[in-house]
Amino acid sequence: MLFSRHCRTILENICTIRYLSTKVVLDPPSIGDVYRTNVRIGRLTREGRMELARKLFDEMPTRDVVSWNAIMTGYWKNGFLGESKKLFDSMPLRNVVSWNSMIAACIESGSIDAAFLYFSQMPERNTASWNVMIAGFIRYRMIEKAVKLFEEMPRRNVISYTAMIDGYAQVGEILKARQLFESMPGRNEVSWTVMISAYVEAAKFDEARELFRRMPYKNVVSVTAMITGYCKEGNMEDARVLFEQIQRRDDVSYNAMITGYSQNGRGEEALRLLVDMISRRLRPDQYTLVSILAACSNLASLTQGKQTHALVFKYRLHTHVSVANALITMYSKCGSLLDSQSAFEHICTPNIISWNTIIAAFAQHGLYEKALYFFNKIDSLGLEPDGITFLSLLSACGHAGMVKESLYWFESMKTIYKVEPRCEHYACLIDILGRSGRVEYAYKMIQEMPSEADLGVWGALLAGCRSSLNIELAELAAQEIMKLDPRNSGAYVMLSNIYAASGLWRNVTKVRRLMKENDAKKQTAFSWMEIGDTVHYFVGGDASHLAIDEIHALIIQLYSQMKAMENIT
């Protein structure tokens, strides 16, 4: 600043001299004018006001390389890559920043190869050039190439190291990330935050906490990263303490906290925090509303869901696909399938998640035919079904009780669609087989699995043994679950229920004792429903609801009706 003011004074003196001697009426443009205009162009581009920035640029009597760089960078940052490339090609002079910006533009637009071509061709590089390229390779998960550049580069700074740490973390190489973090010459708050986030992502919460504690200076970003860690751990109390400690909470820290409440089944608190956020004049964005809609889904509260839908319009977020997808789920989980379908149909360009979501919605409501109809339409926009698509489709088969179809789709996903089934698919299929009494066959499938069966797979088998009272397989499945997770109360409860249903009371006692020994506590299940503006809660064994007698009578009636239908089919 001091420098430019100094220059300006000298220049003004020169201009004055010229003015006196040649009687030029207009001031010639000074370096200060160019500098000031460059700053203004930069600001306008960051605000997205490209037309105005361009006008300013066009009207400049003299431009320097910074002016060109500013307008060129502005174009690609606002999504006009073509313009940006045109400007780069027509620039009268380029410096290293022009090249760096062009490389970044290519990376942003998805062409890493073009980026590397520019990188290779540029006349000289500085550290930022290498850093841009490394970050580009990392974004495309080309970690080896990033490592190669990192090792080749003549000088590394804190940004190079931090980018590389993030790269290792993104591909799950958390140890290498930590090694680099320990070996780097100087760390700043970004480096610390990247490392903390890496541990949070890897669910290594103790390490994250330890680093956070040791971190010398914390800012809102690092604290938010740690909040996310606490939330993922389910420790909402410590998350809230940290959140309250932030001096200047911003939208992202609110979003992290709201998401935490939503994902930990504390929807009311998520909604309260949204109100708090708005009252503090922070503007909810797509992240906020996606999480709030998820909270409404979990609360199964159509009233809150509709109000949130109104907020979506108020904040003009209905154009975001992620928000629309969250709306589909919300309406489905709140029981309004028509609104769910309508939310889907209002999306201009549904992505694969949108399709998966609407299929899952029909699946949850047992509408196999509709799920299949939407499945068949997926490729119409050049999209391909993925693992989750088939999970939704299989779950549709399950909820509609279609065993043959589920086996068909399970095979087709491998052979026709080239999607490898994972544990979740097996668990879903085994659940279907189990419900139809085919536990032996289900067990055969588990044995043929290419990978090790997980908790969900064995849990599905164990649950299936309940209806067919297959003690042998039930014990086997329960053992596997206890091996994987000794404190999993579900397995003990299920097994003990199966023993009880078979009259093996001695074994029931044994399982109960085992459960106590392994410190597996059964947590009380409860459900609730919203009628009008009242929420009705139901806890197992609790008869305090005002209309409990009527409810029991209705359940008995429904049960006999279902039994009657079972006999027909």
Add this chain to the structure above:
DNA sequence: CGAGAGCCAT
């Protein structure tokens, strides 16, 4: 004028 960090949907 260019490089690294926190929050979202099946």
